Amino acid sequence: NAGVTQTPKFQVLKTGQSMTLQCAQDMNHNSMYWYRQDPGMGLRLIYYSASEGTTDKGEVPNGYNVSRLNKREFSLRLESAAPSQTSVYFCASSFIWQVGNEQYFGPGTRLTVT
Amino acid sequence: AQKVTQAQTEISVVEKEDVTLDCVYETRDTTYYLFWYKQPPSGELVFLIRRNSFDEQNEISGRYSWNFQKSTSSFNFTITASQVVDSAVYFCALQTSGSRLTFGEGTQLTVNP
Numbered sequence: 001n002a003g004v005t006q007t008p009k010f011q012v013l014k015t016g017q018s019m020t021l022q023c024a025q026d027m028n029h030n031s032m033y034w035y036r037q038d039p040g041m042g043l044r045l046i047y048y049s050a051s052e053g054t055t056d057k058g059e060v061p062n063g064y065n066v067s068r069l070n071k072r073e074f075s076l077r078l079e080s081a082a083p084s085q086t087s088v089y090f091c092a093s094s095f096i097w098q099v100g101n102e103q104y105f106g107p108g109t110r111l112t113v114t
Numbered sequence: 115a116q117k118v119t120q121a122q123t124e125i126s127v128v129e130k131e132d133v134t135l136d137c138v139y140e141t142r143d144t145t146y147y148l149f150w151y152k153q154p155p156s157g158e159l160v161f162l163i164r165r166n167s168f169d170e171q172n173e174i175s176g177r178y179s180w181n182f183q184k185s186t187s188s189f190n191f192t193i194t195a196s197q198v199v200d201s202a203v204y205f206c207a208l209q210t211s212g213s214r215l216t217f218g219e220g221t222q223l224t225v226n227p
Contacts, residue, residue, distance in 0.1 A: 033213075040123070042205060043159075043205070043207075045215070090159065096213070097212045099209055099210060101213045103161075104161075105158065105159040107158050108157050
């Protein structure tokens with residue numbers, strides 16, 4: 001039982017390059033999330049998908065796009081990377097979109113943009 | 115708007131000391147949940163506890179205990195007889211509408227041998 005998996009674990013990009021972060025969960029969860037973690041700022045929500053077929057902006061969506069490919073997979077795309085997007089990115093999932101539901105987190109992707 | 119404040123950026127203690135991590139939250143919602151997560155040096159986020167706004171009972175789990183006080187909007191976390199393995203960043207988080215979480219800035223706890 002892998003839980004939430006993320007690829008890649010590490011990535012270095014040059015300014016202006018694009019890339020997609022992949023996330024998959026095998027817990028049959030309906031809701032999925034992307035967060036970024038910056039020093040001293042905790043985790044901030046970028047985008048979320050309350051259920052398959054829906055996506056919504058979180059607190060810091062600028063510069064990102066997402067795709068809920070199917071129930072298991074939720075990808076995050078950086079179209080033109082900027083140094084300000086250097087961060088650790090976490091994907092998470094929860095059973096349903098309802099208050100009280102625990103979120104399960106992936107191991108994170110450490111992204112550096114030079 | 116929702117907000118979580120963890121005023122202690124870093125705490126350093128010696129092994130076997132007790133330590134309390136503070137968490138203060140703001141929300142106008144009457145139904146909400148509070149969470150604590152641990153992030154060890156390996157980087158993953160580990161769920162520790164969930165508490166809903168209607169349950170103010172304190173909880174104890176081994177060396178861990180949590181004190182929830184609605185009157186002061188606080189949900190503090192105490193580690194008794196700390197150990198080196200407790201060294202980590204600890205996050206408090208608030209959940210109101212749906213399942214989205216609002217995290218505090220985190221407290222880096224270092225337990226020295």
